[in-house]
Amino acid sequence: METPNDTGLNEAIRLWRAGLADAGTMRPADLDELEIHLRDSIGQLTRTGLASEEAFLVARRRLGTAGGLTAEFAKVNGHEIWLTRVLWMVGGVMVALLMEKLSSTAANLALFANASIQLEGQPLVWFVLGAQWFPAFAMAALCWMGIRSLPGRLLSRAGSAPRHPWLTTFGAALGLFLVTALSVGTQVLVFRGAGGIAELGTVMVCRSYAMLLAPLVVWPALLCWLLRRRARSVTRSF
Amino acid sequence: MYKRPMLSKELVAASTVPLVLSVLTEGESYGYALIARVRELSGGQIEWSEGMLYPVLHWMETERLVEAEWRESEAGRKRKYYRISRTGRRALADEKDQWLAVHATLSRLWKPQTIPA
Numbered sequence A: 001m002e003t004p005n006d007t008g009l010n011e012a013i014r015l016w017r018a019g020l021a022d023a024g025t026m027r028p029a030d031l032d033e034l035e036i037h038l039r040d041s042i043g044q045l046t047r048t049g050l051a052s053e054e055a056f057l058v059a060r061r062r063l064g065t066a067g068g069l070t071a072e073f074a075k076v077n078g079h080e081i082w083l084t085r086v087l088w089m090v091g092g093v094m095v096a097l098l099m100e101k102l103s104s105t106a107a108n109l110a111l112f113a114n115a116s117i118q119l120e121g122q123p124l125v126w127f128v129l130g131a132q133w134f135p136a137f138a139m140a141a142l143c144w145m146g147i148r149s150l151p152g153r154l155l156s157r158a159g160s161a162p163r164h165p166w167l168t169t170f171g172a173a174l175g176l177f178l179v180t181a182l183s184v185g186t187q188v189l190v191f192r193g194a195g196g197i198a199e200l201g202t203v204m205v206c207r208s209y210a211m212l213l214a215p216l217v218v219w220p221a222l223l224c225w226l227l228r229r230r231a232r233s234v235t236r237s238f
Numbered sequence B: 001m002y003k004r005p006m007l008s009k010e011l012v013a014a015s016t017v018p019l020v021l022s023v024l025t026e027g028e029s030y031g032y033a034l035i036a037r038v039r040e041l042s043g044g045q046i047e048w049s050e051g052m053l054y055p056v057l058h059w060m061e062t063e064r065l066v067e068a069e070w071r072e073s074e075a076g077r078k079r080k081y082y083r084i085s086r087t088g089r090r091a092l093a094d095e096k097d098q099w100l101a102v103h104a105t106l107s108r109l110w111k112p113q114t115i116p117a
Helices: A007-023 A030-045 A052-063 A068-116 A122-149 A152-159 A165-194 A198-233 B009-024 B033-039 B050-060 B086-110
Strands: B066-072 B078-084
Touching: A007 A030, A007 A052, A007 A068, A030 A052, A030 A068, A030 B033, A030 B050, A030 B078, A052 A152, A052 B050, A068 A165, A068 A198, A068 B050, A152 B066, A165 A198, B009 B033, B009 B066, B009 B078, B009 B086, B033 B050, B033 B078, B050 B066, B050 B078, B078 B086
Parallel strands: none
Antiparallel strands: B066 B078
């Protein structure tokens, strides 16, 4: 009998591991190694006659307190903790960018729709502002609710993104590209609708292409670089 | 609670690396077995807070003192095995000189009759 295999014990080990993971200073491979150690220790103790619950308590105590362990791992994993934080920041900036593009698309559509409503002056300004800000807030709220209600399985799928740096980067770039294309497309629509000032329209569109394409290249490139750095430094787990 | 006298925190910190390297010269090993071996050899006088060994092992891995590999044991359990590297052997030789110097000096002080004339 190598591993005592009861559900209660496995649940206790799962909770212990989740508690350590929450501190965010240990990599999955670190947790795997500690869990194997804990199970070895429990196996040894049960062979000397301890019940599995007692064995778990003794083995956990011998391994060290959660505070002590996370602090010690933080000392050796400092570099990776930093990389992970920046990675999520870049992810956040990209999500913000995505929302900005979608809300400006909404504003453009509102301007285009105005051609038939014929608003002018103050009402037009409020109309466009509302069309841009309302979708932005709505999307932020949806994102927040969506992430909170995401089932654990999907959330861990999202967490595995760093293990597929090229795929993740490609997906992010494609997503940004599509949304930017939509935003630019609606802007062209607006200028077409404006008629008369066609020349100014061309200039404006060129300028926005330059402004919109820069983040399309810069952010995914930064994301890719970070993901690859991280993939290199993470010890191969099983 | 009765506590047998054990190594001070500072001494444990200083001796972990040479102890791990020395045990690994006996052949590759994994965390749990390393701790058991040190406990056995020291007659229970050296008792690590077990989890603290792993950050040290990982630091030794980045310093290339040891090489590590995830592998399946005969019992079918995945484990991370550590093995001493060439750099590790050099580091151990240096450590050995230093520890022996301290040991020799203290021995002479504590056994006056053995001091050479």
